Amino acid sequence: xxxxxxxxxxxxxxxxxxxxxxxxxxxxxxxxxxxxxxxxxxxxxxxxxxxxxxxxxxxxxxxxxxxxxxxxxxxxxxxxxxxxxxxxxxxxxxxxxxxxxxxxxxxxxxxxxxxxxxxxxxxxxxxxxxxxxxxxxxxxxxxxxxxxxxxxxxxxxxxxxxxxxxxxxxxxxxxxxxxxxxxxxxxxxxxxxxxxxxxxxxxxxxxxxxxxxxxxxxxxxxxxxxxxxxxxxxxxxxxxxxxxxxxxxxxxxxxxxxxxxxxxxxxxxxxxxxxxxxxxxxxxxxxxxxxxxxxxxxxxxxxxxxxxxxxxxxxxxxxxxxxxxxxxxxxxxxxxxxxxxxxxxxxxxxxxxxxxxxxxxxxxxxxxxxxxxxxxxxxxxxxxxxxxxxxxxxxxxxxxxxxxxxxxxxxxxxxxxxxxxxxxxxxxxxxxxxxxxxxxxxxxxxxxxxxxxxxxxxxxxxxxxxxxxxxxxxxxxxxxxxxxxxxxxxxxxxxxxxxxxxxxxxxxxxxxxxxxxxxxxxxxxxxxxxxxxxxxxxxxxxxxxxxxxxxxxxxxxxxxxxxxxxxxxxxxxxx
Numbered sequence: 001x002x003x004x005x006x007x008x009x010x011x012x013x014x015x016x017x018x019x020x021x022x023x024x025x026x027x028x029x030x031x032x033x034x035x036x037x038x039x040x041x042x043x044x045x046x047x048x049x050x051x052x053x054x055x056x057x058x059x060x061x062x063x064x065x066x067x068x069x070x071x072x073x074x075x076x077x078x079x080x081x082x083x084x085x086x087x088x089x090x091x092x093x094x095x096x097x098x099x100x101x102x103x104x105x106x107x108x109x110x111x112x113x114x115x116x117x118x119x120x121x122x123x124x125x126x127x128x129x130x131x132x133x134x135x136x137x138x139x140x141x142x143x144x145x146x147x148x149x150x151x152x153x154x155x156x157x158x159x160x161x162x163x164x165x166x167x168x169x170x171x172x173x174x175x176x177x178x179x180x181x182x183x184x185x186x187x188x189x190x191x192x193x194x195x196x197x198x199x200x201x202x203x204x205x206x207x208x209x210x211x212x213x214x215x216x217x218x219x220x221x222x223x224x225x226x227x228x229x230x231x232x233x234x235x236x237x238x239x240x241x242x243x244x245x246x247x248x249x250x251x252x253x254x255x256x257x258x259x260x261x262x263x264x265x266x267x268x269x270x271x272x273x274x275x276x277x278x279x280x281x282x283x284x285x286x287x288x289x290x291x292x293x294x295x296x297x298x299x300x301x302x303x304x305x306x307x308x309x310x311x312x313x314x315x316x317x318x319x320x321x322x323x324x325x326x327x328x329x330x331x332x333x334x335x336x337x338x339x340x341x342x343x344x345x346x347x348x349x350x351x352x353x354x355x356x357x358x359x360x361x362x363x364x365x366x367x368x369x370x371x372x373x374x375x376x377x378x379x380x381x382x383x384x385x386x387x388x389x390x391x392x393x394x395x396x397x398x399x400x401x402x403x404x405x406x407x408x409x410x411x412x413x414x415x416x417x418x419x420x421x422x423x424x425x426x427x428x429x430x431x432x433x434x435x436x437x438x439x440x441x442x443x444x445x446x447x448x449x450x451x452x453x454x455x456x457x458x459x460x461x462x463x464x465x466x467x468x469x470x471x472x473x474x475x476x477x478x479x480x481x482x483x484x485x486x487x488x489x490x491x492x493x494x495x496x497x498x499x500x501x502x503x504x505x506x507x508x509x510x511x512x513x514x515x516x517x518x519x520x521x522x523x524x525x526x527x528x529x530x531x532x533x534x535x536x537x538x539x540x541x542x543x544x545x546x547x548x549x550x551x552x553x554x555x556x557x558x559x560x561x562x563x564x565x566x567x568x569x570x571x572x573x574x575x
Contacts, residue, residue, distance in 0.1 A: 054176030061117035072204035086115035135191035139451035140406035146328030146470040162227040246272035271346030279471040289565035301571035307473040322474025333371035350540035351462025361450035378432035480541035505546035509538030
């Protein structure tokens with residue numbers, strides 16, 4: 001269908017998204033409106049009633065509107081008559097846009113029923129939208145949300161200096177930035193190399209070839225996005241290193257109400273330039289382990305500490321307990337424990353996120369309760385990725401659906417004792433027979449294009465911004481919650497080693513100013529660890545694996561060496 005120009009020009013596009021965190025940034029200086037004029041001439045950008053407002057910001061809804069336009073699918077979105085699953089989106093055009101985008105798998109909500117249409121978004125969100133418009137599929141592994149700017153650099157849509165500057169200084173995305181990014185995307189080749197995005201839109205009738213040529217978007221060279229802070233400097237600004245105070249270590253004996261404890265305390269300003277936080281598993285595979293000294297030497301991180309509990313004894317599978325996310329991808333997902341989540345721009349979140357793994361295709365979706373868990377039940381659904389291994393043993397009667405390259409390739413009934421292969425470029429969903437017998441279950445259809453996205457349940461109160469989180473580890477019991485000692489013991493953490501035992505321990509904490517605290521003790525009880533984390537000023541804190549797993553390295557030196565090989569670590573880079 002040829003796009004109606006009147007439809008294109010009826011909705012003003014607010015073309016910038018600000019970072020999800022509230023960040024104090026200077027107002028954008030006067031900017032060149034050339035690119036805004038170019039998009040305006042093509043009907044892709046109208047501005048506001050008082051001008052382009054290139055220093056203003058936009059919302060999640062505006063981002064969805066822009067995505068449908070950059071795909072040449074606005075007519076389809078405006079005529080969409082399917083349901084919109086988000087109760088906080090107004091009926092009418094807003095509902096049509098979001099309902100269409102959801103049905104196409106272009107976006108997910110903040111939860112199953114909320115979208116936050118007026119919420120602010122980040123550079124990564126809009127760059128992800130543009131990469132999808134160019135034909136890159138994050139669901140198929142073409143890129144990740146966490147590394148979306150790196151992908152933009154790889155394909156020439158953004159300069160390396162601009163990406164580094166954005167990541168280091170946490171710049172908000174202004175309307176002017178979004179205009180410039182859009183122009184850059186229009187002059188970038190599609191993933192299949194068949195045309196540029198502008199040429200593709202001309203073929204679809206969004207604008208004519210002559211109009212595209214007149215604006216220099218067809219027939220010209222590629223235009224890479226350059227952040228305003230780097231313009232007119234003569235050369236890209238050098239990469240900033242972490243300030244001397246970004247990471248600090250103190251070793252001392254602390255006097256506590258329940259007795260003195262000697263501890264190493266490392267404080268990290270995760271928001272400082274050059275600082276990044278990474279969770280890692282050995283070989284990014286479940287069940288793999290390695291000596292701590294090998295992990296330290298291979299990593300190059302400034303701080304490395306042991307993380308999740310795991311099945312560590314002889315004959316056990318060495319699988320972790322709780323969530324593990326590395327480089328923006330879940331390797332293991334079983335809810336219930338306190339988790340620390342870290343964003344790519346330095347924010348630290350603490351809570352008990354109830355994570356579901358949503359597989360969406362067309363108007364259907366399937367919620368997998370866990371990822372890579374060996375637990376299977378008749379009323380459960382579990383998704384298995386290559387991190388689990390080459391295949392998954394089936395323990396219950398039910399249905400298995402295989403996804404490869406973002407497409408469902410096989411759906412079949414399975415019985416206990418069978419084995420299903422896990423594709424290297426996909427995953428397998430296993431549904432128990434009681435799960436598939438529910439009224440809301442829809443059997444997956446072979447050939448359906450799907451996306452796999454983690455998300456929170458409606459009842460979750462942790463407030464984790466799942467699209468921003470790039471690293472996550474879990475532990476227990478919780479030591480400090482909302483600035484007060486927490487004595488609640490989660491299920492599975494009621495043994496003597498979590499109550500009365502005195503042993504070496506590891507803990508993570510968050511200070512009131514957002515800094516991260518890493519603590520390793522030589523000998524302490526859980527109560528002493530609670531008191532220590534509170535004394536250090538933590539408003540949130542959790543116990544990690546300890547005893548024979550207690551491990552800490554600082555600036556390449558082993559501070560505490562574990563008595564066993566480890567699987568999961570948390571790593572701090574400050575350079």
